Amino acid sequence: MASLLLNPIFSPISLFHTHSASLHFSKPFSISLSQSHSIKCSLSHRPDYFPNRIPDPSYIRIFDTTLRDGEQSPGATMTSKEKLDIARQLARLGVDIIEAGFPAASHDDLDAVKMIAKEVGNYISEDGHIPVICGLARCNKSDIDAAWEAVRFAKRPRIHTFIATSEIHLTHKLRKSREEVVDIVREMVAYARSLGCDDVDFSPEDAGRSDKEFLYLVLEEAIKAGATTLNIPDTVGFTLPSEFGQLIADIKSNTHGIENVIISTHCQNDLGLATANTLDGALAGARQLEVTINGIGERAGNASLEEVVMAIKCRGKELMGGLYTRINTKHIVMASKMVAEYSGLQVQPHKAIVGANAFAHESGIHQDGMLKFKGTYEIISPEDIGLNRSNESGIVLGKLSGRHALRSRLLELGYELDGKELDDVFWRFKAIAEKKKHLSDLDLEALISDEIFQPQVIWSLGDLQVTCGTLGLSTSTVKLIGVDGVEHIACSVGTGPVDAAYKAIDSIVKVPVTLLEYSMNSVTEGIDAIASTRVVIRGDNSHTSMHALTGETVHRTFSGTGAGMDIVVSSVRAYVSALNKMLGFKHTPVKKTSSETSRVSA
């Protein structure tokens, strides 16, 4: 069983006891001692937490909604276990508020939020920080009940409730008058408070396109009813930075009682301006910024945590009146990798901060300028975000390396493995080391990811045999072992080796599945690289959830990953992994809501 590595500063983390393996990051927090132009960690104190005020006016709260808004991206469905892993990583990052999900969407969603509230919501770091655990709810009693039922186990629970306020949404989606909306807001915010929740966040959806006078009115009613944070979303990603900043400034100037609550931003990225809009929101007075890791989210996603946090870290003191966050940026790279892996939303090579090329120059060879003075072309040092340069991490293990060497290296990489987990990884390691002379850190991470980031095993791969090419009929024979230990063997022809193997698996597993996505990447250079495959599947209609903003039923999709030196084998591993994830998903049907009732918001 894996246990969390203690961080020398943030300890003890004793509440992180779990029976599932999870990703651990062991690098100690330390001040960057690099060149004068790289970034220094702020040592500012994190102010005490009060729902509706921040003792230090320069402090910015980071509200991460990767698990709610991010998870609603196409294909990004995560299991409860994956959500818990990410929530832990968010706690390590020092995120102030973790929006853990939309509990009314399904029982699975509710359970995931509850688990995060219990485990991560009771984590106390040495500086006294406890992440707020937040659940989303539409402005109706059953949603708010579900949210409270899930978050109330956290030390700092929050309910986040929303309703649209733009004319276009009122007319076309809600079909309500302005007066009706104001009544709903007043009643539902008060209802959330009445449950015992003293931390209520209210969002006027599509605020960016709402009539300002009506917006002020709605916000005033929310404050009077007990809201402690007012989140201003630019739902369609339509605003320019100056415009969004002005919106926040106007709200601050024109809303009675606004001085007693926190203003928050939530910017979609449809025009590529989410990060800039968020920063202008902060400059105009917002003190909570809603973001996601890697900027994932519906359509073009949200403002990304890493961009917003690093911009404030780089320029907050000089250009933003001393604004600062308490995000421990050294955990950014691991958070980014984990979210990319679990959500299946890979970041592009030129993604700011976390893209593969973000710190690379052409061919990795343009090092001259860097050696002369790192600041010439680089303003953030890779170490600031927890990135080890690949040429520094180097090649570390070979086929003669033993279990102890493997365990030590994994420990350095942040994974503490023991017992069966270590055995399994070691066995795979030796099998690959037999064929590949040296295994780099990247190889090890791919293996770990394959072994650890796997769902509950229902079917496991025994053997696989494949014949294919341009000349004949592609044929695969597959041996799967069921949860009962019984071996099943099937063969099939197909249009290619993967098609043949998947058909053979289907003939054993016998559940209807549609393959939605299939992708593969080599994780290291060289022809003998380890290939990492990812598939996304959709099962039958019993795997459903509800969309937060529209209330519509959406079909769950499940991703699986597999690693190996044989691309057909890794493809099969990925497919079996996705099947296991789907079969293990608690597909309690969503409470039946017709599309008509779902529109009724109270």
Added chain:
Amino acid sequence: MASLLLNPIFSPISLFHTHSASLHFSKPFSISLSQSHSIKCSLSHRPDYFPNRIPDPSYIRIFDTTLRDGEQSPGATMTSKEKLDIARQLARLGVDIIEAGFPAASHDDLDAVKMIAKEVGNYISEDGHIPVICGLARCNKSDIDAAWEAVRFAKRPRIHTFIATSEIHLTHKLRKSREEVVDIVREMVAYARSLGCDDVDFSPEDAGRSDKEFLYLVLEEAIKAGATTLNIPDTVGFTLPSEFGQLIADIKSNTHGIENVIISTHCQNDLGLATANTLDGALAGARQLEVTINGIGERAGNASLEEVVMAIKCRGKELMGGLYTRINTKHIVMASKMVAEYSGLQVQPHKAIVGANAFAHESGIHQDGMLKFKGTYEIISPEDIGLNRSNESGIVLGKLSGRHALRSRLLELGYELDGKELDDVFWRFKAIAEKKKHLSDLDLEALISDEIFQPQVIWSLGDLQVTCGTLGLSTSTVKLIGVDGVEHIACSVGTGPVDAAYKAIDSIVKVPVTLLEYSMNSVTEGIDAIASTRVVIRGDNSHTSMHALTGETVHRTFSGTGAGMDIVVSSVRAYVSALNKMLGFKHTPVKKTSSETSRVSA
């Protein structure tokens, strides 16, 4: 042979006669007639071109540097043919200035710029627009000579010369005094003009971190010496939007003679703020914006054309004082696909405007809001950027479809194929239609991409036979056909089927190659999907180029793609394609410059 489809408005394009196949886009330009909240094409006239002034003060020139700054991204090396294809697409987009390359980097770079100057630089659209063709040069005579040698064949040639002006670059990279830099700028801008080039763009590199008084002085000298555009780069992507806007405003207020030239922006994206910085630059008075398709470029890339252009199109009238461009946005999607394909830099699913999810909601099922009123969640209609929704494009062809049906559908997709090209695609189409019931537009595009976007054929794949799996030794047998028609057969074992096949190919082709990247995606849903594989390889040291900013020698890398229903076959096709690209590359060695001489800028 392919010929360019005539656009009913922009015709004739008779100068686009070429012997190579290229990508064509046939959709006629038309005004969007969708809902009131979607975007209308601006019908503003494109002002006449004068190097140093724009008759309409609201007109924004778009300067695309995909082929120069974008191509210098790691792994993004393109062949001359690929560069020419992209330059043509940029002309279709209506880009004002195409920066076609850095001619001093290598003879291959010079030849590519020259070819683009000759072919695309003489293209006259019906509205009289002729794209300016620009070549980059450091501030030294040999670079400027090379740039002029390449661009002078265009109707509107431009030389873009640059030198660093920030203290950090002066001290650590150039090792020159301020006085020396001013002298170099004065002499080299005048030298460029003296060659007969009346359109000279000057960039003070790292302007964002330069001392402002010194910057004004350098710019004044450049203007006096004959510069017609002054480009202000935020080289390290360090500035915030308001700060960059202020920099442009300050330059506008404090530089003598600035009213006689065009101010330009060039924003790197290191903090995710490139688009916002660019827009703030325009608001502050810049009238040329440097961008790249998909935002590619070194590190986190540049401001992306599609984001900047769509932001101006959406909000220019209302919030930016009526600023407008004359980009024909319906060509954006095709440009994005082409650049992703050629550069190998795929865009993330949540990339603004052009990402796969940019117009998609969860599971593609959340259509209710969209059907009610598209404007509820969407401000740009997919048709505005040339995107057909996949559920509208549907399934169009099956195995009974004939050559005519295929040709017609391809025509609708924008590809005009005849003769051998059509035969080749039709043959592949039939082979796949035998196995896959229906072929969608995406399938067809993958096939076209595989057939058309291929380098000169030196080796072609005959047959392939593979055995692999968990049980035995992976073995591949490959038959390659040389350019002389001779068949070569080799077999090899390997750690997996692809490793085995690549080793067999290596034993035939006999050139030293390192595989740097390997990735695969299925292009359509379903287990019988077509897989598209991409590899990046590096050959020996003879394939070198020079880095524009550092003057250092960089090693060329070559990408290849392959499509097919058998992932091993598509992997082999991709490898053969990359090998062909590498073997066809004119690897004239770069003129020897030690890292010392490369620093001497005049």
